Amino acid sequence: MxxxxxxxxxxxxxxxxxxxxxxxxxxxxxxxxxxxxxxxxxxxxxxxxxxxxxxxxxxxxxxxxxxxxxxxxxxxxxxxxxxxxxxxxxxxxxxxxxxxxxxxxxxxxxxxxxAPPSMRGFADDKHLTKVMYSQLGIPTPDWQIYRTSDISAPKPDFEAERYVVKPNNSSASWGIAHSTDWDELRPHVKRLLEDNHDVIVEAFVPGVDVTLPVVGAGKPWILYPMLNPAADGLNIVTYEQKRGFKGGSSIELFADKDKFPELIDYTKQVNSYIWPYDYGRFDYRIEPNGKVWALEFNLSCNLGSSRAIVQSAKALGYTQQDIVESVxxxxxxxxxxxxxxxxxxxxxxxxx
Missing domain, CATH: 3.40.50 (Rossmann fold)
Incomplete structure (x- = not known):
């Protein structure tokens, strides 16, 4: 491929x-x-x-x-x-x-x-993007998709110390839940399915989230990776934190970026299949042992002044308006x- x-x-x-x-x-x-x-x-x-x-x-x-x-x-x-x-x-x-x-x-x-609707649809389907990662040999956590055609929500086929649940096509961490006990999560999965959301269940990976912004500038322009830690001990950022209802999360330059060339390599691999688009963000999880896992990518993500793309651009000397004009x-x-x-x-x- x-x-x-x-x-x-x-x-x-x-x-x-x-x-x-x-x-x-x-x-x-x-x-x-x-x-x-x-x-x-x-x-x-x-x-x-x-x-x-x-x-x-x-x-x-x-x-x-x-x-x-x-x-x-x-x-x-x-x-x-x-x-x-x-x-x-x-x-x-x-x-x-x-x-x-x-x-x-x-x-x-x-x-x-x-991006074209077909590519937006592909990128918004977290299950399909993880299939792509697997086909490209890019590490991604174990997962299972639950479609609305079956709301029984059986236990996933894979074992995990902790399961992370979220709507398959949502954004900003809306609807996310996690637990070591599937029976505790199952009612949440069923509620999402009954509300017409497909659901993805992933194995939790310990570590920290790092996101790699990409801006359309005639070619894909990769900006500085950004660290997105949370203060909950598990480093799982919530919708309430991303939307400013709660504190406990930050976006900052990833000082150790040069130690993890996979961030660039994996993003370039994926771009060779999904370009052209106008801007996006590629989300990774880095374990304490240094292993890099690809989580998802988000085309047409948040361009707000406090979010990853604009904060990374500012570190390169550019403004939010510069990025808006470029895309x-x-x-x-x-x-x-x-x-x-x-x-x-x-x-x-x-x-x-």
Missing amino acids: SGITLDHLLYDEGSPLRIKDTDRERLRVLFLAKHALAGGSFDKNDGTHAIYHNEIKECLEGLGVELDVSNTYEALFERIPQNFIFTLFNRGGFRNSEILASCLGEYLSVPYLG MANSLERQRVMFEAVCAGKQIRWEM
Whole structure:
């Protein structure tokens, strides 16, 4: 099994891609996010996610592009006057909500941020990404998938000292639970299945989480790895910590990055199969004995000022707005055919 030959930019070899002047003059961007109109206040349900959406809105305003704002998928249910969709919609409350905006962008022939819907769907399915890791010989913890077609939730086929349970397609550690006792976890698994979530169960690996940000800059630009410890003794970061409801977690530069070349090697291997996309984050677990395990990768992850991509970029001397511009410029190049078509008033349709 082999992917495409792909050049990468590593650390200070790369820099943000800039939007071409000829594109900037033509761009009319629709910013689509759940809290796009909320004004940047901390949300009682989504916490700092609402602040993040306002940060990105301000970055787009700072880029000087014509900008329209919406907080609903329905904005894409008919032809739109904009020629680029900067979508941050995630966890929309229904299955596969992460790919709806990109699917509608394809239907409308309007370029959109992120990755093709097929690749977003693949990346959001943690089971399938772990199958990929296994096929590539990249270590990944034992796991089992539970689909909603069977809600009986039998004990996993593998033994583990501790099991970690989470929705198979969720983000920000929402719905995560763990225990040494499967009977204790089984009701949680059944509740998720009954709520129409597929569920993945993994063997817990002791150690610490390290995430490797990748930004689209014409080529995949690998930023500094970031350490994401938690204060619970097991180093399992929760949804409440990621959304700012609780403390006890941090994101900081991984000082020992040079001791673990696998972080770069594994990411490059995967990229040879999934590129192009606009930005992503590759999550790893490093055991105390130094073994590196691949957990998952997240395309179109959080670009908030306190999160891994922007914090890593800051260590290289770049701002949140620099990264926003780079991922949008990369997206325009990735979808150049569609952007030129929509600017010419055309809707792409294949002859069938």
